[in-house]
Amino acid sequence: xxxxxxxxxxxxFFIALSMWLFMSLLKPEExxxxxxxxxxxxxxxxxxxxxxxxxxxxxxxxxxxCITDFVGTPGYMSWDEIQALAKxxxxxxxxxxxxxxxxxxxxxxxxxxxxxxxxxxxxxNITSTSFAWPYGLSIFGRENIIRKYYDNAxxxxxxxxxxxxxxxxxxxxxxxxxxxxxxxxxxxLNIAIRKKMWLIACFHxxxxxxxxxxxxxxxxxxxxxxxxxxxxxxxxxxxxVSEGAKRLKQ
Ligand SMILES: [Zn+2]
Numbered sequence: 001x002x003x004x005x006x007x008x009x010x011x012x013f014f015i016a017l018s019m020w021l022f023m024s025l026l027k028p029e030e031x032x033x034x035x036x037x038x039x040x041x042x043x044x045x046x047x048x049x050x051x052x053x054x055x056x057x058x059x060x061x062x063x064x065x066c067i068t069d070f071v072g073t074p075g076y077m078s079w080d081e082i083q084a085l086a087k088x089x090x091x092x093x094x095x096x097x098x099x100x101x102x103x104x105x106x107x108x109x110x111x112x113x114x115x116x117x118x119x120x121x122x123x124x125n126i127t128s129t130s131f132a133w134p135y136g137l138s139i140f141g142r143e144n145i146i147r148k149y150y151d152n153a154x155x156x157x158x159x160x161x162x163x164x165x166x167x168x169x170x171x172x173x174x175x176x177x178x179x180x181x182x183x184x185x186x187x188x189l190n191i192a193i194r195k196k197m198w199l200i201a202c203f204h205x206x207x208x209x210x211x212x213x214x215x216x217x218x219x220x221x222x223x224x225x226x227x228x229x230x231x232x233x234x235x236x237x238x239x240x241v242s243e244g245a246k247r248l249k250q
Contacts, residue, residue: 035236036198036244037189037227040154040176042132043067043095044077047207051220056088058228063241065095065132068120079124086126091240093130094118094150103139110142114149130154130241136176143172152245156202171245176200178213182222189227193235198244 039055041048044066055062064085072078077085086092096102096113097120105113114131121128129151136156146153152171156178179185179201192199204213206220215223230236239247 032196032198032247034234035189035192035196036247037192037231037236037238038063038198038200038241038244039227039238040132040200040202040241041065042202042204043099044071044082045205046075046077047205048203049077049081050217051203051206051224052085052090054221054224055090058224060224060228060231060238061088061090061240063091063093063130065093065130066121067095067097067099067134068117069097070099083124083126091130091242092121092126092128093132093241094121094128095132096134099134101135101137102133102142103137107142107145111145111148114145118149130245132176138173146172151242154200154241171248174200174241174245176202178202178204179223180215182219182226185219185223186226189230189236193230200241200244 039060039062041052041062041064044064048064052062052064064082066077066082070076071082082092094114094117097116098113100109100113102110102113118128131146131150131153133153133155138153138155143153152174154174154176156176177188177199179188185201188199188201191197201223203215203220206215206217227236227238231238
């Protein structure tokens, strides 16, 4: 191939690549017919009660991931409270039995954590189909173990922790975002609505003290009012994680 041909081939390749990039920008992928939003509460802390009551006032449902060995211990909700949430049609998911970082455990220990928490929930008449990795740390190649006990699994990979999740990963690698303020939540939700994505918003402590993974009651009530309004206007469907997972295109 002489120099002239190389230049022509290179130019054709460059034009084709530019056109492909341009077309993919023009035609954004729309994973769902309408944006979805899930409220994810991790660890079932006692300080989440008020926020969940606020969701009930608006008729909205959340997914609460409980650590079964911690339920009823200081700082966490009781089994009566968890069962009352289930009766209100909130989804109760598993966040393991002991909150050990599964990613560093042997497969047999991972399975034990999944099995024990599933069993414990069943003993309380709760069938959990959703699972959340402790610390958001998942490990590649463990899908088969999760699949034995749960229909979907959620994490928030450290590098993408504060970015908006989509649906591209399949239901055993759902990605969650942890908004630090009402403004950040609204910004995420706006992107989700525009791109018809699924925002899984993760909340930990809700008690007004500020800081990492803590959000104030004031911010949380702004979030709920805003989300409810967006749903009323038909821009977003607020769903539990298992409901959302069912809508994933496989
Ligand atoms: Zn946790």
